[in-house]
Amino acid sequence: MPPSRAALPAVLLLVLPLVTAACGSEGSGSGTGAAKPRTATTLTHAVEQEPDCWDPHVSAQDVTSFLQRPVYDSLVYQTPDGSLEPWLATRWQVSPDGKEYTFTLREDVVFHDGSKLDAAAVKANFDHITDPKTNSQYAAGLLGPYKGIKVSGPYEVKIEFERPYVPFLQAASTTALGIAAPASLAAGSDKLCAAGDGSVGSGPFKSGPYVRGQERTYLKNPAYAWAPKSAGHAGPPRLDSLKVRFITEDATRIGALTSGQVDTASAIPANQLTLVKDNPKLEVLDKQVPGAVNTFYLNTKSPLFSDRRVRQAFQRAIDIDTIVKSVFQGLYPRAWSVLSPTTPASYDPTLEGTWPPDPALAAKLLDEAGWTGRDAEGYRTKDGKRLTVVAPIYGKPSTFSQAVQGDLKKSGIYLQLAASTDAIEVGSRLDEGRYDVVELSWARGDGDILSHFFFSDQTSKNSGHNFAQVADPEMDQWLTAAQTAQDPAERAANYAKAQRWAIDQAAVVPTYIDTQNVGFSTRVHDLRLGISAHPEFYAAWVEAP
């Protein structure tokens, strides 16, 4: 493409306030002037998944956080590069002992229902998150050693913790801790969670019509005037409305993008990237997702994997490099640690190259563990029982999982990909520990995601996701130290110990660094990927065709 395209966004950024102002004044139907670029008023985005629950205080789904970001603002904003800045809170103060955060709120914020943001509203949100009846699957876990919240002024709240909890500021920036209008929280979980039509926040977009299985519409919030400084725009959003269509089938979603039915699309798979990139009407934004990379969490309490030798055999039997290179066509890097390198100030690069594939070692370990027999299909057996590793999967098994399955077969290990489209069934399997391994990635712009996975108290009952069922005093100590330390280097050092332990104990097999590819039409401008590698629509606008 000509170089002019690269220069275009910067130029448009400068002239845009003029353009939108002009359009606004002409909006009553007099038509646009010939010299001014016209803007389409709606952007349509295709997403690969539909939330099971729309309440970010409840859902643990990344897609819920992404799709409710336009509706809910948070106290703090995390910029795409990971730094934190004021949003609904104009400033904050941490007590000398690190146990208490005092937030001063903006006084001009109005929720979509017309009510005002004040200290009581923030308290109502924290009370909703921590209410056992809410059954929070993630947000409550983000609060860590939470003790309580106090209203200390009309626009001031104090949030207290049992012990110093440094990761809280970043946690406060997530959609999971987004601030909803208090009245909407009282509307009940049906409206908030399942139907999603009860979402009332203070964000740049209001929740609009929702057709389950098809699409959700968002409408511009014309009163919006409290965007964070680095949002790339100020005032009401440039789009009049935003439409999100749920297209789970990869080929269909890409087809919708290439045919112009949608303007932007998430999760372009690696094998379709060239198709999108070669299209002169399309471009791709990509970003390595911060947080936990795509990882197999080995259930250290399952009958099979309580034997560390078997876990290590599983870890070293997989030729991760070759599979990742082949499945993702050389586009995604393999992972060596459970944390992604893009996670701010916590990744441990010294793990790289320390646990290469070693099928011979895997064979030796399995022999030692007594898995010496072989069945007709070549799988190892012990007392006549096949070496079966059960992996519950929600939806369809990915090409990557199947490639790992094929590779493990060479070492005589049967990876059973137990796929189900029943979210409740998969959820109860996980809650009850009826699995050997769970494969997933988890976006978060903070290394404290490790606490979520490895802290002994992060059971599913405590809104945690300790899939590896780790209960280790040393691990708890490192994670506590990391949460307590004010010095970033000290935090990183403790997170590094946790990352190394997880590899050494074969509690995890990190595989590849999840990369978000968002395809978009060249008519779309000022689209960017936020900290969790999802598109931010606030500043975006679309040229009329």
Place this chain on the structure above:
Amino acid sequence: MTTEQVDPASRQRPRFSRPLPGPAVLLSAALLALLLVAAVHPALLAAGSPTDTDPLQALQAPDAAHLFGTDQLGRDVFTRVVHGARYSLSIGAAATAAGLVIALVWGLVAALSGRFGDAVLMRAADALLALPALLLALLVVLITGKGVSGATIAVAVGIAPGFARVVRAQAMVVRRSGYVESAIGLGVRRPLIVLRHVLPNTVGPLLVLGTITLGASISTGAALSYLGLGAQPPTPEWGAMLTEGQGFLHQAWWIALFPGLMLVCTVVAVTVVGRHAQARSEGRYAS
């Protein structure tokens, strides 16, 4: 259900009075024989394993080493297609057989149970017939659960109501026939009449119908697998292979094309042979 449409003029055409089956039938029969070999002893046609992956060989175009190319996991598509015959044919055959058994009981009971029982059973069949077989199968899969056996049962239930009507109609005819009336007159007990006379004389037309339906059952089974409700990965079932291949269509057309082609050829071949068998059984071919 399919209704038999016979061009009255066709009986006069010499082609139809030929004692030997035409080339289409022979070709179809040959293909079915080959498929049968593939289903029973796939190693005779393709030596490797259909599930062995080789990431370094992924997405290779068809060549001498890989006749049908390789898929996204480096598995040989030809080997998978050959081994897939077993799953696709057995889902179709088992489902048709099971459907026939269900229909036989259903239809016989309806025909022999008096006006009220007949009305209830046949209205039930009508209600189910209002749904296309695939839709009915989809509903049943919700209950049976997905997988090869779940899909087989689903397809069987999907085709049973149509069969049941045929069984009932045939049983009604047989019931009023002279030999059954005579048997009743002679004082033969009812169960014996059903077993000795009604059943054997009902089964004949049903077998022909089953042969014709087999093709449709194979494609319904494949459709369920295509939708992710039948055979699960890495099972080399043709419908499941189609699903896997569709994400790679622009990059590696061979992954989806060959299983799809096999599916079409198989269904056509089964139908051609089935029609031939039907025509023979109806005495339209002099032999």
